[in-house]
Amino acid sequence: MKKVISLLFTLLLVLTVAVGCRQNEKSTEISENETVADKTTENTTNNNDTTVNNANNDETMKNTTNNNESKDSKNNEQNTDMFAVPQETDDYRIENSSDPEKVQTLEQHTDSKMFGMDGYLIEGEETKEGEYAAGSSFFIYAKDKKALLIKGIIYLDENYLIFLEEVNKGTPQSQEILSITVKKPFKGQFVKFEDGTDMRNITLLDKEVGLERVTGGEFQQADLNNNTIDIIPPGSTTATTYIIDGVTPESLEWLQKGEKIEYMRGIKNNTVYAVRSAGK
Numbered sequence: 001m002k003k004v005i006s007l008l009f010t011l012l013l014v015l016t017v018a019v020g021c022r023q024n025e026k027s028t029e030i031s032e033n034e035t036v037a038d039k040t041t042e043n044t045t046n047n048n049d050t051t052v053n054n055a056n057n058d059e060t061m062k063n064t065t066n067n068n069e070s071k072d073s074k075n076n077e078q079n080t081d082m083f084a085v086p087q088e089t090d091d092y093r094i095e096n097s098s099d100p101e102k103v104q105t106l107e108q109h110t111d112s113k114m115f116g117m118d119g120y121l122i123e124g125e126e127t128k129e130g131e132y133a134a135g136s137s138f139f140i141y142a143k144d145k146k147a148l149l150i151k152g153i154i155y156l157d158e159n160y161l162i163f164l165e166e167v168n169k170g171t172p173q174s175q176e177i178l179s180i181t182v183k184k185p186f187k188g189q190f191v192k193f194e195d196g197t198d199m200r201n202i203t204l205l206d207k208e209v210g211l212e213r214v215t216g217g218e219f220q221q222a223d224l225n226n227n228t229i230d231i232i233p234p235g236s237t238t239a240t241t242y243i244i245d246g247v248t249p250e251s252l253e254w255l256q257k258g259e260k261i262e263y264m265r266g267i268k269n270n271t272v273y274a275v276r277s278a279g280k
Helices: 002-079 100-113 202-209
Strands: 092-094 119-123 126-128 137-141 146-156 159-168 177-182 188-193 211-223 228-232 240-244 260-266 271-277
Touching (some): 092 146, 119 202, 137 188, 202 211
Parallel strands (some): 159 188, 240 271
Antiparallel strands (some): 119 137, 137 177, 146 159, 211 228, 260 271
16 A cells, blocks of 8 residues: 555656646746747837838938928029029129119219120239139120120130020010129130120220220211211311211211210221210
8 A cells, every 4th residue: 555655646746747847848938938029029119110210211301302402493493583594603693783783883884984885894803815813704785775685604614605695675584784703714705696696895895996985076977878977076176087886876866966975986996886975
């Protein structure tokens, strides 16, 4: 009997140990599974957070880019409203001619040097013959009762190329006088109309013929068929016949014989380039 009880006790002990080990294994498995699940959940959450953050960042960058593009587009649109080309770039700046003070300054600048001549002047530091430093300016003048549209300004191979269109006075985006300040030195310039015609270089003409503004002359007559005008110069009693170049018929039609006038003439070539009543 003792042997049977001892055997049963031994068997029960074995069963108890076996059951205990089995429970420990399940507990360990559950614990490990819970840990893996927790880690998986944590990683998934972190990944989701990262994805959300990345998405938010992408959206923010997209919105910022769109906003910047919108602003740039708006600025460019505003930038070309006045002149049909950007008012300022890395190569040049067009002075704001809608500012009354700027207009007055330009007119005074023009009037102190010349009047009535269409073409362009270059002002600035001439580093060599015909070559100018950065900061120099082009002053461009339309014909009487006409205006100019800027079609393009290009800096290429140390030259400035300015393309213009002649339009009627009052045409949107057109100007009668243009002032363009350049930001780079240049060795040459080409100021042309769209059809390829060169605009008159008044600066070069002045060097060649010596332009002079004369006040107090006396108008006698004009012969448009022969492109001549008779004027009694100041201090003289006899008329001098001049060739006229670029003088519009409109500027002559209201002049009366004996009327006091002022005119632009070439000292070396006896040519008159502009005429107007001295009372204007």
